[in-house]
Amino acid sequence: MELFFAPACGVLLAAAVYLLLSHNLMRIVLGLLLLSNGVNLSLYVAGRMGRVIPPILQEGQAASTAMANPLPQALILTAIVISFALMLFTAVLFERAYRALATLDTNSMREVEPVASTGSRREAA
Amino acid sequence: MTPDLLIALPLLVPLFTLAVCGVLIRSPRAQLAVSLAGSVLLLTAAIALFCATYDGTVVSTQFGSWHAPFGITFVADLLSAAMVLITGIMAVTVSLYIIVSTEGANGSSSRFHPLYHGLLLGVTGAFLTGDIFTLYICFEVMLISSFGLLVIENTSEQLDGGVKYVTLNLVATALLLMSVGFLYGLTGTLNMADLSRTILTVSNQGLVVTLSVLFLIAFGTKAAAFPLFFWLPAAYPAASIPVMTIFAALLTKVGVYALLRVLTLIFSDQLHVLGPFIGVIAAFTMVTGVLGAASHFDTRRILSFHIISQIGYMLIGLAIATPLAIAGSILYIIHHIVVKANLFLISGAIQQAGGSFDLKALGGLKRREPLLAALFLIPAMSLAGVPPLSGFWAKFVLIQATVQDGAFIIAAIALMVGLLTLYSMVKIWNEAFWKAPPDAARSAGVIGHRIPVSRRWGTLLPMVSLAAITLSIGFFPEPFLGYSVRAAEQLLNPNAYTNAVLGDTTFTALPEIEERMR
Numbered sequence: 324m325e326l327f328f329a330p331a332c333g334v335l336l337a338a339a340v341y342l343l344l345s346h347n348l349m350r351i352v353l354g355l356l357l358l359s360n361g362v363n364l365s366l367y368v369a370g371r372m373g374r375v376i377p378p379i380l381q382e383g384q385a386a387s388t389a390m391a392n393p394l395p396q397a398l399i400l401t402a403i404v405i406s407f408a409l410m411l412f413t414a415v416l417f418e419r420a421y422r423a424l425a426t427l428d429t430n431s432m433r434e435v436e437p438v439a440s441t442g443s444r445r446e447a448a
Numbered sequence: 449m450t451p452d453l454l455i456a457l458p459l460l461v462p463l464f465t466l467a468v469c470g471v472l473i474r475s476p477r478a479q480l481a482v483s484l485a486g487s488v489l490l491l492t493a494a495i496a497l498f499c500a501t502y503d504g505t506v507v508s509t510q511f512g513s514w515h516a517p518f519g520i521t522f523v524a525d526l527l528s529a530a531m532v533l534i535t536g537i538m539a540v541t542v543s544l545y546i547i548v549s550t551e552g553a554n555g556s557s558s559r560f561h562p563l564y565h566g567l568l569l570g571v572t573g574a575f576l577t578g579d580i581f582t583l584y585i586c587f588e589v590m591l592i593s594s595f596g597l598l599v600i601e602n603t604s605e606q607l608d609g610g611v612k613y614v615t616l617n618l619v620a621t622a623l624l625l626m627s628v629g630f631l632y633g634l635t636g637t638l639n640m641a642d643l644s645r646t647i648l649t650v651s652n653q654g655l656v657v658t659l660s661v662l663f664l665i666a667f668g669t670k671a672a673a674f675p676l677f678f679w680l681p682a683a684y685p686a687a688s689i690p691v692m693t694i695f696a697a698l699l700t701k702v703g704v705y706a707l708l709r710v711l712t713l714i715f716s717d718q719l720h721v722l723g724p725f726i727g728v729i730a731a732f733t734m735v736t737g738v739l740g741a742a743s744h745f746d747t748r749r750i751l752s753f754h755i756i757s758q759i760g761y762m763l764i765g766l767a768i769a770t771p772l773a774i775a776g777s778i779l780y781i782i783h784h785i786v787v788k789a790n791l792f793l794i795s796g797a798i799q800q801a802g803g804s805f806d807l808k809a810l811g812g813l814k815r816r817e818p819l820l821a822a823l824f825l826i827p828a829m830s831l832a833g834v835p836p837l838s839g840f841w842a843k844f845v846l847i848q849a850t851v852q853d854g855a856f857i858i859a860a861i862a863l864m865v866g867l868l869t870l871y872s873m874v875k876i877w878n879e880a881f882w883k884a885p886p887d888a889a890r891s892a893g894v895i896g897h898r899i900p901v902s903r904r905w906g907t908l909l910p911m912v913s914l915a916a917i918t919l920s921i922g923f924f925p926e927p928f929l930g931y932s933v934r935a936a937e938q939l940l941n942p943n944a945y946t947n948a949v950l951g952d953t954t955f956t957a958l959p960e961i962e963e964r965m966r
Contacts, residue, residue, distance in 0.1 A: 343615075358619065359618075366628075366629035369629040394632075398629070398632070416595070416610055434604055435681075435686045436681065
């Protein structure tokens with residue numbers, strides 16, 4: 324199982340890095356989405372996988388290695404919820420930035436760090 | 449007070465203040481009062497915790513009453529308690545500043561308070577947690593609050609800075625989460641005290657070195673270390689003054705704290721491998737930060753770049769990793785939080801008095817605001833390390849530690865960067881306070897722009913109190929230095945920490961789970 328999922332993490336993360344290197348805000352937000360999913364999957368793989376039974380103990384029953392490890396799943400659940408909220412915020416922020424700055428190109432978003440030769444745009448205006 | 453309550457209060461107070469401020473969003477005056485009360489309570493809780501740990505006892509508690517490696521652990525040792533205390537001081541100072549500097553309450557300030565206490569919750573949580581996954585959660589709490597705070601006024605400048613801040617920080621937290629996951633995969637535990645023991649039994653120690661580098665990158669981005677600092681100058685200058693102050697005081701320092709904690713507790717065996725590497729990072733961080741500051745003429749940008757430069761000094765401690773060097777780093781963090789917050793508050797006052805952040809448009813403030821000029825000189829000279837102010841002692845201890853260790857190059861760089869810091873501070877002094885106001889400003893009528901007399905003392909009060917802390921560290925360095933040395937020794941001998949969390953018996957995960965994790 325790990326042999327199959329480990330390359331899948333790799334592919335997701337590689338695609339995420341490729342998209343994050345772009346200058347386009349749309350691609351960046353998709354890259355962030357893939358990044359968080361790739362990381363969540365790698366978290367799952369790191370907790371070991373295999374053909375296992377649910378970790379539900381009856382009274383008097385002892386835990387065994389045939390049972391799934393519930394902790395990574397709890398961790399991923401937390402991480403998914405957090406990344407969902409952060410993704411929503413990011414999408415809204417990028418949309419607002421697009422409306423305010425009228426561009427999706429990160430190279431032309433220079434309000435805070437104006438290009439030195441032209442001086443501060445704010446002062447010129 | 450029981451130890452459970454002692455540790456829980458610095459987390460519960462901001463949590464409840466956040467909730468109440470959120471409910472009171474339509475009644476700004478009540479919200480302001482609740483916010484200030486919450487900050488004062490946080491400071492009180494922090495003082496109680498500080499007193500309880502002052503003699504070197506490590507206090508720990510398990511949320512949910514599960515035993516140590518399984519429950520969610522919160523721990524306070526000397527370093528955590530000091531960091532929580534300084535967070536409380538900053539919380540009160542910034543709350544005071546907000547009350548006196550805003551006339552009544554406007555639209556953005558009612559959204560400010562819930563986010564502000566959310567930020568404090570994340571920061572105190574990160575300082576107190578003894579569980580590496582909870583550390584990640586606290587970073588996220590801190591991050592989401594800081595996102596909201598950064599873009600609170602919705603100007604195009606803030607949205608622009610927000611895009612870069614959000615993107616780069618999300619990548620860093622994703623990396624942090626991945627490192628936490630791999631650490632769990634390698635050891636089968638998330639409890640930091642338990643990790644410090646089980647990490648030694650990992651058969652593939654090469655992977656542990658790789659993991660320590662992953663953590664270094666993730667926390668290094670949070671701390672704004674070279675070459676991962678680009679989010680900071682892209683975002684901080686856009687924020688409003690109270691937001692900028694609390695960011696400058698706390699955010700990057702949480703990254704440095706996490707590095708100190710994780711590298712001394714979990715990766716203590718790897719620290720000597722990473723040491724020279726961290727030394728190079730520290731040197732480049734100091735130099736690039738100070739050069740960036742030297743090239744700018746906007747007080748906010750100069751001060752933002754100086755944060756980066758100062759982070760380099762804090763990393764020296766980890767590079768040398770002797771007790772004295774770590775003590776120097778701790779003292780530096782404490783000194784820097786106070787001084788940097790003060791400088792950002794003063795840059796806000798300069799803008800109020802002179803009408804601009806741009807040094808070229810400012811001038812003549814020494815005559816018009818002599819008190820502000822004096823207040824500026826104290827933290828500015830302290831930042832540069834002029835004796836006998838707090839920065840001098842922090843730099844002195846660090847440089848003494850580097851020279852003892854034979855790292856003369858880092859010592860030389862640190863001294864040179866101190867000189868360049870002095871240059872930047874003198875530049876602000878000359879341009880904003882000393883030179884005559886430029887003709888353009890005079891004709892534009894900016895000259896009449898000044899802090900109203902009725903609010904002058906209120907505005908200056910937070911700065912006066914922070915300057916008083918700087919002066920007291922400067923004139924009575926002994927208690928602060930002694931405390932830092934004790935905190936450093938506690939960091940480098942984590943037995944007290946692990947015993948407080950796990951008890952004296954080695955109580956590890958179920959053997960079945962252990963077996964599966966191999």
